Amino acid sequence: MSISEQHTVLNPILETLRQKGNSSFAKQGLPTSKNESFKYTKFRELNLDNFVFAKQEHKCCCNEHKLGFDAYEIVFCNGKLCHNHCSGLDKIEVLPLIDAIKDKTSQKYLNKSFDMDNFPFAALNNAYLEQGLFIRVAKDYVSDKPLALVYHLVANEKYFCNIHNVVVLENNAQLDLVEYYYHAGDIKAEYFNNVVNEFFISKNATLNHYKVQNDAFKAFHIALNVANVKQNGRYDSFCLQKGALLARNETVVKLLEEKAQTEVNGAYVINGWATADTSTYIEHLHSETYSNQLVKGVVGDYAKGVFQGKIYIAPDTAKINGYQLHKALLLSDDAVVNVKPELEIFADDVKCSHGSTCGEIDKEQMFYLRSRGISEQNAKQILITAFINELFNKISNPNIISWLKSF
Amino acid sequence: MDKTPLLEIEDLCAQVDNKEIIKNFNLTINKGEIHAIMGPNGAGKSTLSYVLCGKDGYEVTSGNIRFKGQNLLDMNVEQRARAGLFLIMQHPVEIPGVSATTFLKHAVNDIRKANNLPEIETMDFIKDIKNISRNLNLDNDMLKRSLNVSFSGGEKKRMEALQMSVLKPCLSILDEADSGLDIDALKTVAKQINSLKDEHKSMLVITHFQRLLNYIEPDFVHIFANGRIVKSGDKNLAIELEQNGYSQYIKENA
Numbered sequence: 001m002s003i004s005e006q007h008t009v010l011n012p013i014l015e016t017l018r019q020k021g022n023s024s025f026a027k028q029g030l031p032t033s034k035n036e037s038f039k040y041t042k043f044r045e046l047n048l049d050n051f052v053f054a055k056q057e058h059k060c061c062c063n064e065h066k067l068g069f070d071a072y073e074i075v076f077c078n079g080k081l082c083h084n085h086c087s088g089l090d091k092i093e094v095l096p097l098i099d100a101i102k103d104k105t106s107q108k109y110l111n112k113s114f115d116m117d118n119f120p121f122a123a124l125n126n127a128y129l130e131q132g133l134f135i136r137v138a139k140d141y142v143s144d145k146p147l148a149l150v151y152h153l154v155a156n157e158k159y160f161c162n163i164h165n166v167v168v169l170e171n172n173a174q175l176d177l178v179e180y181y182y183h184a185g186d187i188k189a190e191y192f193n194n195v196v197n198e199f200f201i202s203k204n205a206t207l208n209h210y211k212v213q214n215d216a217f218k219a220f221h222i223a224l225n226v227a228n229v230k231q232n233g234r235y236d237s238f239c240l241q242k243g244a245l246l247a248r249n250e251t252v253v254k255l256l257e258e259k260a261q262t263e264v265n266g267a268y269v270i271n272g273w274a275t276a277d278t279s280t281y282i283e284h285l286h287s288e289t290y291s292n293q294l295v296k297g298v299v300g301d302y303a304k305g306v307f308q309g310k311i312y313i314a315p316d317t318a319k320i321n322g323y324q325l326h327k328a329l330l331l332s333d334d335a336v337v338n339v340k341p342e343l344e345i346f347a348d349d350v351k352c353s354h355g356s357t358c359g360e361i362d363k364e365q366m367f368y369l370r371s372r373g374i375s376e377q378n379a380k381q382i383l384i385t386a387f388i389n390e391l392f393n394k395i396s397n398p399n400i401i402s403w404l405k406s407f
Numbered sequence: 408m409d410k411t412p413l414l415e416i417e418d419l420c421a422q423v424d425n426k427e428i429i430k431n432f433n434l435t436i437n438k439g440e441i442h443a444i445m446g447p448n449g450a451g452k453s454t455l456s457y458v459l460c461g462k463d464g465y466e467v468t469s470g471n472i473r474f475k476g477q478n479l480l481d482m483n484v485e486q487r488a489r490a491g492l493f494l495i496m497q498h499p500v501e502i503p504g505v506s507a508t509t510f511l512k513h514a515v516n517d518i519r520k521a522n523n524l525p526e527i528e529t530m531d532f533i534k535d536i537k538n539i540s541r542n543l544n545l546d547n548d549m550l551k552r553s554l555n556v557s558f559s560g561g562e563k564k565r566m567e568a569l570q571m572s573v574l575k576p577c578l579s580i581l582d583e584a585d586s587g588l589d590i591d592a593l594k595t596v597a598k599q600i601n602s603l604k605d606e607h608k609s610m611l612v613i614t615h616f617q618r619l620l621n622y623i624e625p626d627f628v629h630i631f632a633n634g635r636i637v638k639s640g641d642k643n644l645a646i647e648l649e650q651n652g653y654s655q656y657i658k659e660n661a
Contacts, residue, residue, distance in 0.1 A: 373515075386504025
């Protein structure tokens with residue numbers, strides 16, 4: 001993998017960003033278990049030298065709707081932007097990131113929500129910065145349908161898909177953002193999605209972020225989502241992790257002003273030798289902020305689920321609610337779940353809780369269903385589906401619920 | 408009445424956690440008959456119902472059970488249900504996230520599939536369960552809610568009776584079907600269960616009290632103590648028990 005294989009039209013701003021990313025990643029390297037935030041997720045099998053960028057001239061045939069519901073759709077193929085059905089929208093500005101960074105506005109946001117020296121994969125992402133979007137929803141605009149980013153993988157080569165999106169919601173704006181990662185080529189394709197999403201949610205704005213990661217079973221998928229939420233703003237997310245050999249969905253939410261709120265929910269349903277890591281860091285940086293997390297996992301075969309959830313409550317704040325709950329079902333004796341909940345509370349007037357449960361499918365429930373004639377396999381499936389479906393109660397868009405249920 | 412045996416239990420011994428609970432138990436139920444088993448707490452009544460359904464942990468150590476002439480012990484839990492065995496449970500388990508409608512449709516279709524029948528028409532199915540729930544005074548809302556979750560004792564039993572009505576088993580075992588029911592709910596449930604009676608369908612009613620038997624009238628009453636039947640008779644035996652209690656039977660067999 002080398003920079004020279006990339007987009008040739010470079011500009012000085014991009015060049016500077018890449019150099020910074022490059023030196024930061026060189027300093028950090030791939031994380032090991034000594035890195036506390038990667039304690040349970042091993043990167044032994046990730047060899048960066050194996051990956052290449054897809055050629056720009058790749059003929060893409062994926063201009064078809066994959067979602068099954070009406071949305072403004074943008075398609076990436078093998079990590080390259082290939083169809084932007086949103087270029088002419090009036091109230092939602094959608095620009096390729098590489099074009100947007102020429103402009104001062106986007107520079108106000110890009111990489112401003114995290115310190116890449118603490119996020120090795122975000123540093124790597126910057127070292128190869130090119131693909132991704134700058135999306136801005138105009139003040140007071142409530143989008144009539146979801147904006148969907150479809151990441152399509154078709155080829156069988158070891159592609160490196162390096163995406164960086166910046167999404168800005170101006171005051172009072174509302175958007176449902178869908179991310180869908182899937183593969184349509186060889187099921188053994190070994191590619192690497194490395195994604196950074198930065199969300200800037202202004203006063204009274206709401207972003208609902210739905211993600212489905214259904215990558216090929218030998219793929220790697222690392223995503224960092226950072227949301228900055230201002231007064232009375234809201235970032236709600238739901239992430240379903242199903243595929244990949246190693247998947248990590250990390251969500252950092254900074255509740256910056258009063259009445260900023262977030263719900264960070266998710267599910268992982270994995271088997272084989274897969275690892276699915278859900279890491280969250282909710283920062284209550286102001287009084288009267290609210291967060292809630294519910295993450296559920298279903299782990300079969302030799303798979304491993306990881307949940308690391310941290311809630312931070314800054315000093316001199318008050319009237320804060322922060323809740324976190326993780327529940328996992330283990331379907332085999334060799335399935336593993338590692339859980340690390342953390343609360344860092346530096347204030348008094350705070351309601352916080354965390355909990356985690358881990359168990360097998362309830363034997364009494366299995367007996368009950370089977371005693372009515374339901375096969376063992378169906379009974380198991382009914383109970384797993386019910387376990388996951390609880391998560392959909394909080395989603396208001398019925399199209400998105402049925403889409404999520406289809407996996 | 409047709410004297411074809413439906414369920415034949417011979418010298419059954421069964422244990423739970425290595426403790427023998429059922430000891431040389433014998434009982435034959437013919438088609439169309441209603442049998443009541445009455446016994447004190449701890450006699451092994453619920454164990455008997457679980458053994459018949461094939462629940463894990465209820466181990467048959469000796470004896471035979473034939474159901475419709477087939478060896479019941481060769482069948483797993485769902486095969487027994489598909490053959491026509493149904494248990495109204497004393498304490499139906501809560502299943503969050505699964506509605507009665509969804510779950511019953513799975514049950515009906517799995518049973519139909521095992522009998523090489525096509526899947527049921529959804530409209531027919533919905534109409535059927537709505538009719539039955541009306542007879543049972545069960546709100547339509549109850550069919551959509553998570554099964555048994557925060558249902559009252561009466562609602563749970565009515566939900567069991569609903570399932571029995573949909574699945575139309577040839578042998579229903581009612582394990583303390585009256586527990587948790589007030590008198591009105593008891594009448595409603597009993598009326599529904601009675602409506603399912605015909606010359607091919609049999610019932611095994613397990614109870615402490617004679618009360619339920621006022622509504623579901625048995626052909627035979629058996630007193631069950633210390634793991635076996637110690638006395639059999641007609642419905643008058645239940646009335647006698649109500650007056651004198653179980654103590655004489657427990658002593659005799661201690």
